[in-house]
Amino acid sequence: MGFVLAGCGGEETTIQESNGGGSGGATESQEFRLGMVAAQNSVQHLAAEKFAELANEKTNGEISISVFPAGQIGSDESLGQDLSRGNLEFAFLNQGSMSGMDQLLDFHYLPYIVSNYKQADKLFFEDGIIPQTMTETLEDNGIKALGWYELEFRGLSNSKGPVETPADMEGLRLRVPGSQAIMGFFQGVGSQTVTIAMPELYTALQQGTVDGQDNGLLITHDNRLHETNPYYTRLNHVYATGTIAMSDSVWETLSEEHQSAIQEAAKETQDWQIAEQRKVSEDYVKKMEGDGVEVINLTPEQISAFQEVGMGVWESLYDIYGEERIEQLKEEVEQVKDLK
Template sequence: ASNGADTGNNDENESDTNGEEDSEYSSAEASYVIEAGIGLNNQHPQYEGLLRFKELVEEGTDGDVYVETYHSSQLGDDRQMMEALQLGSQEVTIPSTAPVTNFVEEYAILDFPFLFPNEEVAMDVLNGEMGDELLASLEDQEMVGLAWWENGYRDLTNSVQPVATADDFQGLTLRTMENEVHLAAFSELGANPTPMAFGELFTAMQQGTVDGQENPLATIYLEGYYEVQDHYSNTNHVYSPFVFLMSKQFYDGLPEDYQQLVRDAAQEAGEFQIEENRNQNEELLDALVEEGVEYTEVTDEARQEMADIVQPVNDRFAQEMDQDFVDRFYDAIENSEYN
């Protein structure tokens, strides 16, 4: 079922639904077909990464594994796509980690605001033992975590007022991802958080159901949020990883060499996606301002104040989690060579 065709914005190339025209292979001749879907549109580096995955897998298996790519929630929202992976009716999705907490509790640690001091530390921890542990914990949920990709630091937009300090969050109705930590953190800042699937967000802003939202710059610009939002602040409040998920049922049915091949392809396509993402993020601020959005720069001091306000939320959630896991996670951040 497609619930996302008319949501979101900026799908400039609607015909590029499944990358068919870019492929010399076809599903009819393949032994295995991977249906891969994401929530973001086909302008986002995440989709470019997915097309790279397709190319690597099809070339690596000489077309024996074929990848159909879908964007803009065409296959459903993050939660629905993960459920489809569990059932084996869809093979791949690449959500932000926030909605994964509804399946594996420990993922909530990644949602702690102001947790990672920079992107390099985040990727170092995720590509190390702690990240491996988080990927392995998905197996009980009938999913296989193949690689970490990057959404990036999340920033705030809204249609009401410039947000420079923690006080400015007061009374703003903000769409958040479906995640308890995000809900608690934005409540603590005095906002009214409204959890909602990504595919419903553009319309919700357009109709004024929410005043604003938070996402990395690439999403804000490439989904055309400037059409419905007036203010942007570089809050950088949460580092948001993507996790490349495959249906365990499908993965288990692949021959071993193909299992290794999809693993390597997810990793390599991820490295490409991360580089594209970071390059774009740098350029997009100017483009956003050119579209008429007012940019409010958040000072380090103001950001520290926000961090102090939400710290009790992090502490409360940390207490509910396995203590050893939390300690080792904090240690991994502390001991990262990029810290």
């Protein structure tokens, strides 16, 4: 037998009740949704499907999660709002695009925090100020961080020409997420910044509303953003992560056994996704080049010119992220600087 519970905003959670084997008892099957903006069949989408499968297995079929990729049920901003209100159960959430909800959610977008994966593993996936800030800020907004996933080092695609120096970016009109840190970096090199939701970006590039955009290789290729942007520079200015997220109000309705199972599923998914993302990353250079894109790998000397601009942004954002928080991050960066 089945019945429906009406939730906030008219959303519904379906509960299926079935007789359990020889015990004659009843088992409730809860059907939830997971939204994400990542493209169909991207590493993030495959990870979300894996999470749904693991959650189902670990709850003995008592929790079923349907995955909706490619912005089918909303942008990062609207997914975050729906989680916060209890209108959506799960999301693979790019919290850096949600600074409209809370400015601290793009704290991890400060330019040039890390330059390699070993440094990233220490600062983004252990217990430093970045995961602490993300977890606490999401919690303050009704969202539970179950785990993290990798969104890669970000770069710049554009339609005007190769970018190898800060001067090459002067006057470019660029789509960036609504992050004070990223906007500050691009404005620092003389670019104009525009905030456009991810599901609308392809059209904006196609119509020439913007000259280029700031994203990683995989996201750029999987969303076909390179089709009108034949130049891609690996600036590596931001190492980006996302959140395996759940509505906190829905989390509180789960049994302890189901909470434990969901947490285990998230941890296994996190480990799988990060490894898979890194494994395929360099393959995307070949994919982009095969599609006619000029991929520019900067020398350490060229990177240092961009770093100088990026690091200058940090202290200008004390009022937004807090001086104490930024200074603690500086200390952590210093501690991992020799990791290669």
